Amino acid sequence: MNKDLILLGHGSGGKLSHQLLDDLIIPTLSGIPLAGQNDAAVVEHGGQRLAFTTDSYVVDPIFFPGGNIGSLAVNGTVNDLAMMGARPLFISAGLIVEEGFSRTELAGILASMRGAADAAGVRIVTGDTKVVPRGKADRIFINTSGIGAVEHDFAINGANARAGDVVIINGTIGDHGIAVMAEREGLDLRTAIRSDCAALNDLVAEIIAAGGDAVHVLRDPTRGGVATTLKEIALQSDKTITLREETLPLNGAVKGVCSILGLDPLYVANEGKLLAVVAPEAAERVLTRIKGHRLGRDAAIIGHVAEGGGRVQMETAVGGMRAVEMLAGEQLPRIC
């Protein structure tokens, strides 16, 4: 295999992505305040703490049940800011459009962006549009950057998980990834599966209000799913996170499709989910508040944090303890 080639797996959010970041991108770009493994950078200027993030959206298909590339681009960036505990304020919108793209579809996407921004209470304040020749892009790519204000004075980041903490998720896992795949592949499903695409900043404000500095980590388990995100937290915090399989919220249709496709929902992407790692004394309080929010009705405590190791494991339904690792790229068969 040619080692010079960038592979699709380098963009999967898994082990290869991390290697590319660690070996090439971060060392080369150092000096710029990169967020490292966090969703957004927190920078200080003029006595103000600001969260700053950027993300590019290349989803295929661009329209899917529950959203489209436009709402995804706004919500994704809002969420990355929110995961640092920041209040999202301003968003930029960079559009790369393929020659021949439909004006009607573009209008629909832009309307979704505006709608998502309004719903999240952020303003799209700057942007850029490029049109590239046919075949140089796949219909439309969108980049969004965002700035938010960090108004609390304690640390919320991936390195902050502590022994004894509990892990809370605000609802079912895998909906977005399966919805997008079903749409892309034209899967003949009996029950429609909708993406969970949503802005989480309001929910985060509630969580911080309820938990205060007992909220140690917030993370949105997007590409790579809950498994990859928890592994990142475990590594950054040098802790062991133990999940209980039985407690993972899973939509019945997603579960059914995953079992037919042979996919593990733990590795499937979400766009309206967050993992909150919270001190045990605040856990019930935070969970109750999340459950009271419209984006948290199926919330559950799914695991806990213990000392040591940068490891994630899952207690299975039959009582075994399975190691959960980051994958290199796509889910690959491993049974000999």
Add this chain to the structure above:
Amino acid sequence: MTDARRTRITIEGIVQGVGFRPFVFRLAEHHGIAGWVQNTTAGVVVEAEGDARRLASFVADLTGKAPPLAVIVSLATEEIPPQGGTAFAIRYSEGSAGPVRVAPDGDVCPDCLHELFDPADRRHRYPFITCTNCGPRYSLITAVPYDRPNTTMAPFPLCDACRTEYEDPRNRRFHAQPVACPECGPRLRLVDADDRDLPGDPVEEAAGLLSQGKIVAVKGIGGYHLAVDALNDGAVRELRRRKARDEKPFALMAPDLAAVRTFALPDAVEERLLAAPEHPIVLLRKRPDNPVSPLAAPANGYFGTMLPYAPLHHLLLRDRFTALVMTSGNLSDEPIAYRDAEARERLAYIADAFLVHDREIHTRTDDSVIRVFRGNPLFLRRSRGYVPREVRMPVEIPAVLAVGAELKGTICLARGDRAVMSQHIGDLKNAATLDSLAETTAHLQGLLGLTPELVAHDLHPDYLSTAFAEGIPVLPRVAVQHHHAHLASCMAENGLDGEVIGVIFDGTGYGRDGTVWGGEFLVGGYGGFRRAGHLRQVPLLGGDAAVREPFRMALSYLYDAFGADFFGLSLPWLREIGEAERPLFLQMLERRINSPPTSSCGRLFDAVAALTGVRGRVSYEGQAAMELEALAEGSATASIYPYAIVRNDVSAEVDFRLMVRALAEDAAAGRPGGEMARAFHNTLAAAVTDLCAQIRAVDGLDRVVLSGGVFQNKLLTEGVFQSLADQGFHVYTHRLVPPNDGGLALGQAIIAGYGARKGE
């Protein structure tokens, strides 16, 4: 004596900790030889002086009458000047211990067994009776040199009577590190899950519970067993229920060969292996009218059977039971429990009582499992009794650690021409197993005094063993392709060098092209390989889900053979697939959704098992293939299905679409399953032989190695072996390590080490 001669003898092998020096001492006394014996870093050194005739018989007896646990690898003699004298002495070890070879765990020798049941003996019915010729070693050694403080016997100071035996070179307990007696040694207890003693004699009470159909956890040599009376249906059913193990066969332990013969049909070789000091579980054909519960090994033609290997087993079984189920003390898929507190916790809801003792197990070692193929062991699992015995390799390599595969984890530590394969570590996806990978690596490195210069691992980026290798700082890493490692493993244990044809059939392995391999014809050796052929690729429908649900592979093969119309075939199992699922499966096949192309032979077995109605779902790994083999054994048909071998410039493809069509038609027409299964085995053997002959015509190679988990199938292995041999090929199979992934690390080690040899 005027004609006295003196010889210096250097002996290498497992000659330390197995009573070798007292054996030499007694032998010298017997032959009237003067001199001394000593453990050194180079092995055991003997200086022997006497007349030529006595000296010759002394040397002959050194190898001919060596103690049962000793393994002599080499014996070199050198003539030196005589020094006179008549005494023979045991000299104490000098300086630092060198590369000491630790012995595997042994059984109970006839002498100890006699004492165990001799009411006059002071160790009558003492479950920890042992001597230099028998008993545990590897499982209780914590460090080298092998001395009592470096074993889990350290907390038990010898009483005067034991010390006298321990210090007397004429006694068979001379320097037997685990020696003990009821006065000074470990004690047996029968307890409940809260570690409270149950009243009465532990063995008698445990046996009583077993005869009432209760489940008893028994602490053995390498871990805990769960025992029930194998003849008691209700007890076996209850064990399955509590263990959450639906169908996987349980191992049996019978008190002696006579008892074995009442439920199984061992041949002479199998009987010899059953009774060998290694005491493996041997797969024995069931006796048709056997009294064992049908739930012990359902839908299976074999009983995995072993004989007692610890004194406690003899006490428990003798004159009481025809057979006990003795299955690993764990929940399904978990590693076997071996620490007391952990065992009580994990087995609390399974066992009614715990027969335990206070001698710690330092290293967990599962029972080894073998079949017999052409008079030799064919390992399904190589662990207790065999580990850490060395495998001799045909080439010299630098010090290498190889970390194996994922599902049947074992590691290999190799240096020079010697390789040590670890005990069975197990499925690394279990968190506890993953820990034991690290522990085993550290422990074995310590015991062998080996510091690896490089680490070999599988090419699969997501194997947990790969991640483990990546986590070892500094050392250079070598990624070895899975099936290349299988090939090298079989070559190494057969002492082959140069280039061979490798027929490597297994479940799945990560291919060099990123696809999923598993039905491979490789040409190569330790230095590299070329993929000369493979089974035609079909979609692995749903990735690893296809392994749990063999019907998925049947769908893939039918799709490949018939196109999208196959749901119209009149096959009973096809009709069971729900209306909602059919379009999804078709879409997965058409669009290759989570269905990477695979050439896996294991999955071909799954497909045929589903096609012929054997089963569409499995509850343990390899179940469908095992049952297909059992079914095929019931037929003697020589018929062969059609197939094609399609060549292109670089490679050849074995195309079974014609066979799949014929199988589907046969199945629809109601041809007996046994005939279809047998004809499938015949077809595979014929295709292998054809393609090997084509490769030979081009490359001139006539040596073929057979490796990969599919070659645990005796019927196929025999068929392929015979058919290739008839065509003049030299065929090599595994005899020392398993053909499955449990033997993979050996191949990884030799490939990595070979590539790193100095000056290359």
